[in-house]
Amino acid sequence: MADSPHDPAGPGVNRDDVRGPAGSDRADGAHHRREEPASETAPKEKKQKSFWRELPILLVVALGLSFLLQTFVARVYLIPSESMEPTLHGCPGCTGDRIVVEKIGYHFTDPRPGDVIVFEGPESWSAGYVSTRSDNVIIRGIQEVGSLVGLVPPDENDLVKRVIATGGQTVECCDDQGRVLVDGVPLDEPYITMDFPFTPGVVTCDTEIPSGRCFGPITVPDGHVWVMGDNRSNSADSRYHVGDEHQGAIPLENVIGKARFIVLPPGRWGMIDSPEIQSS
Template identity: 80%
Template sequence: MADSPHEPAGPAANRHSEQFGRADRAVGAHHRRDGADDTGETRTGKKAKKEKSFWRELPILIVVALALSFLLQTFVARVYLIPSESMQPTLHGCPGCTGDRIVVEKISYRFTDPRPGDVVVFKGPDSWSAGYVSTRSDNVVLRGIQEVGSLVGLVPPDENDLVKRVIAVGGQTVECCDDQGRVLVDGVPLDEPYVQMDFPFTPGVVTCETDVQSGRCFGPVTVPDDHVWVMGDNRSNSADSRYHVGDEHQGAIPLDNVIGKARLIVLPPGRWGTIDSPDILPS
């Protein structure tokens, strides 16, 4: 009987079929390899684009950060270093040691005036800055860099900034002392728990009436309007308003010179805390 035309015609046909199958598999594998290469190239391209985008955006991010720092330092708050012992024990500072770094808030005094008891940072008037030495370099380029750094808070401002406590405000009369050695404002003795270091005052021995007066004694002085009378908490080691009564402001500080209110101690970590501003005038 003749073979059917729809059936394989022996071993040769089988070999042809196997070769055709191998060829198809080879072509498929080739297409899969091409696809894998295309995917890898696409991922690499996206990664390169992201890296380029980051480096293009970085300068913008830096400028925005510096602008925000400038605005915060100028209008909201700034950190200051305490360099001296005049506010001991409230604020710690001394030459060569690690002084407190404090946050000075600038918003409150845009709406209200300082009150007795507040700890404030202010720019010293001319009579307070006689011995002040500029912290800027003589090199024009370095000086310019320092000025830019100061704008964004990386470098301290080149001015005689001081920190003291407000004792009296414009129109009040301040003096020392009553028979217990206390400071008087408009004849009323102040309650000052923060003062732990002061000049000796011993009734009948060393007072404001004895031949050798106590170092506490001064006044009376009437504070000019729009000024504040300031004193250090370390009364025996503070060149404050008492030492400048002969200047044009009678030792007081113009309100325009007040930078802000000291709120927090932020460094060193062991000194973290708020800065107390008690109401020192009896109610």
Template identity: 80%
Template sequence: MSSGPENHEGSSGSAEPTSHRPQKKQRSFLRELPVLIGVALVLSIVLQAFVFRVFLIPSESMEPTLHGCAGCTGDRIVVEKIGYRFGDPEPGDVVVFKGPDSWNTKYVSNRSDNVVVRGIQEVGSWVGLVPPDENDLVKRVIATGGQTVECCDDQGRVLVDGKPLDEPYIKMDFPFTPGTQTCDTELKSGRCFGPITVPEGHVWVMGDNRSNSADSRYHVDDEFQGTVPIDNIIGQARFIVLPPSRMGGIDAPDIQGN
């Protein structure tokens, strides 16, 4: 009869190591967690620095292609950085770039005056959680180095090397009425500019919302005649990722018909 309790005690003892196994796994995971977080942060920094980055559209200058306005939820876009390491921007590309000096007169730093908070913001910027402290802008490439750009022809279209562009993405522009308000009338159309010959290694950029975009046209008196150095270009805008209702690719049509 005594064998019953002994067997019971023995079975209880053999079950004891099994009951501790989940705790060992949990401890192992907790030890590995900082390593996993560190690896994830390093990967995020590398990807953000060399492959892609997410940017928020803060203004209406690229409507309706990219949505952004004061007091609303702007589009978040993925900007791909690799392509321009092997080739230059093409007319029709939507690009994000660091504003040249003359574009930055109204820029206000987004960093805190508090040293600790500013340090946290810098770390957040490295992993893409906080915007970088620079005037990053988004526009569409219209002309590249060596090309001459101006507006307008008799239909109010932008000309590059004397040829009108096909720009289906434009929905909002300044009035242009043949015989009443053109580039030759006393009251000129707001579309008119140029001609400007783009320096080599630069691009001429314009917003899709032509009547509400402080683009190359507004900086023709600076050292680059309003053009943007290719070295300032961060990458090409490829996708809208947020909000979900606007997810999709960003068109880069062949506007010069080459």
């Protein structure tokens, strides 16, 4: 997403007739010619012509490769909110993390519990989504082309959450320690640092005012995953959408890829942890 320079020097080679020693002609009457060094102007101009002719081809190739990489291999996404703190940093008006999302792996295997994934939100998740595209037809067209090569974000409600349970599993909260259960077994979630209060005997799922952690049980439909934000007290995740047609779960066809590592800002570089959270 040239002009040809003119050579004022002609062929670039000058030829002068010369005499023999002492300015006299040679006995055989032959005249010898001496060639001056070729001008450097012509080779430089040829290089310039070659560069300007090749530049459009290089740009097309670069854009084509970018399109293929962004579509089939990996794409960079910006984290705009706090729902995945502290694993991923983001907030309105601040410099959020930029993450690389790899797309190939899930063509061969399904997401597993513990994976951090990016997905396109189903209809019920996109009720408040506002298009990022301009109303101007020309600008919108440029934005769409930029999106194809990764220069502009796609115009869709893409979200990032962590997989907690997969199709056929039953998920709920909480056990007597406030932990999420999958098929009755508590999860090991070391990445959780912010959650609703849960105090045995004081604030639990059975108290008059239950803990905000409590939900379920929900059986995840086949071909879906149940997702939650690491910032449990500030994440509109599957728990928030249990009344939709998917019971809050995400269809596998909506999954874009797995979040692999943080590339920006430099101080946040690193791999994104996807630990085993269910006991084997």
